[in-house]
Amino acid sequence: MSLRKQNVFDVDAIVNQMQDIIYKILENIEYRLSIDLSQDMELVKNLSLHIYATVLRKDMLKPANLDCQWNELGYQYPVSFEMAVIASSIIKEYYQYDVSRNEMIYLTLHFQVAIERLKIEEQKIRAIVICHYGMAAATLISTKINSLFGVIRIIGCYSMHDFLNLNKHDYDLILSTEKIEHSKTPVIYVSPAVRENELEQILKYINNKNVSNTLRLIIMESMVLNYKRAKNIDEILSSGIKALIDAKLVEPEYLNSVIEREKISPTDIGCFAVPHGNPNFVNKTKLLIICLDEGVKWNKSMVKYIFLFAVSKDDFNKNFTPLTIF
Known part of the structure; x- marks a missing residue:
């Protein structure tokens, strides 16, 4: 078409x-x-x-x-x-x-x-190269890393002087031929030859930056509530979201945004429901799991398990891939 x-x-x-x-x-x-x-x-x-x-x-x-x-x-x-x-x-x-x-x-x-x-x-890891051997050596390092690791994108090559004067720090990894003191960003030291042990360090960093770690942490830290029964959807959502409001994880407006979203298109999937609201009303990302002994009527389904994923706007921007996978 x-x-x-x-x-x-x-x-x-x-x-x-x-x-x-x-x-x-x-x-x-x-x-x-x-x-x-x-x-x-x-x-x-x-x-x-x-x-x-x-x-x-x-x-x-x-x-x-x-x-x-x-x-x-x-x-x-x-x-x-x-x-x-x-x-x-x-x-x-x-x-x-x-x-x-x-x-x-x-x-x-x-x-x-x-x-x-x-x-x-x-998903690409944004990296910069800091090299005191000159631009030719920096370009060689950059080219080799790009050819070996498709997941890494080199966004700049700098001398140490230029690096120390950078205003923006929009990178995830530093590849440097010089010692860097007190860096909050991970640093891997390399040579223009980019030796095998240096490549192994880069590979280890990539493997450790796995999206599943983010999701595992969110699930482990979830808030779980158990109820015997609920009269209707509004009652169960109000009870659950009140716990989030009391913990100052979401603003009071979040409840209405969840209810309004359900009116547009119900989120039940068999015995599960995955309601969600406006990220602008979320102070801190939290997964709320509600378990019911007796199911509640939810559109066409009798729902017993509710996964309400309150994601803050900042977290959604920082962890876009793992959160959308969830």
Whole structure:
């Protein structure tokens, strides 16, 4: 569908025409989910073409026979499905157009592709090279590291003098030929030859920077509440989130944001539910697990286990990959 639209339309003109609604969608996604997709020009282009073709021109191409239903896709890609829900509400606001379930699938897929692009970039370890042998030696180290470790991205090469005068510290690792005192950032000492023992240290650092460590810690530190029964969804959410509010982990407004989110699209999956709210009202990331002896009616399911993941905006930005994997 995307290829056909690109052949039919003047892409640049369409992107320009759709600019207001596309950036309104991306603005709302950033506000609700703390994910900034505004710099993803590929997503901007594809969303512009999709909305222009299906909403404005009513160019309804017959959708492919996908292996999954729209609700299955929501379970498989919950973050991108959430984005599709937000986009659908903006489309309705702008054009009084109700997005169909089939179109929701395509919106979800557009956003999932964008998320995968973000993950690839976010997973890279940003490193700098500090070298006192000159720029040629620094470039040699940089080239060798890039060729051997695809997960490392060298973002700069500096002399010690230039390094000490850096204003921004947007790197995860320092590769240095000189001794560095009192660095808060991990330092691995290398030579222009980048010897085998130096490569082993770099590999060890990469392996230790495993996303599972983040999730394991969050799960181990989760708050677990046990209840015999609950009358309805609002009662169980109010009880659980009150514990988070009392612990000053979330603001009182968080409860309403969770309830409002459930109204848009219920989050039950069989006997589980995964409600969540606005990260702007979260002070500290916490996983709340609620266990019920007797299930509570939740949309179409009888839910006994509730996983409410309250993620702060800062944590979502710092740990994007492990949190979206969860």
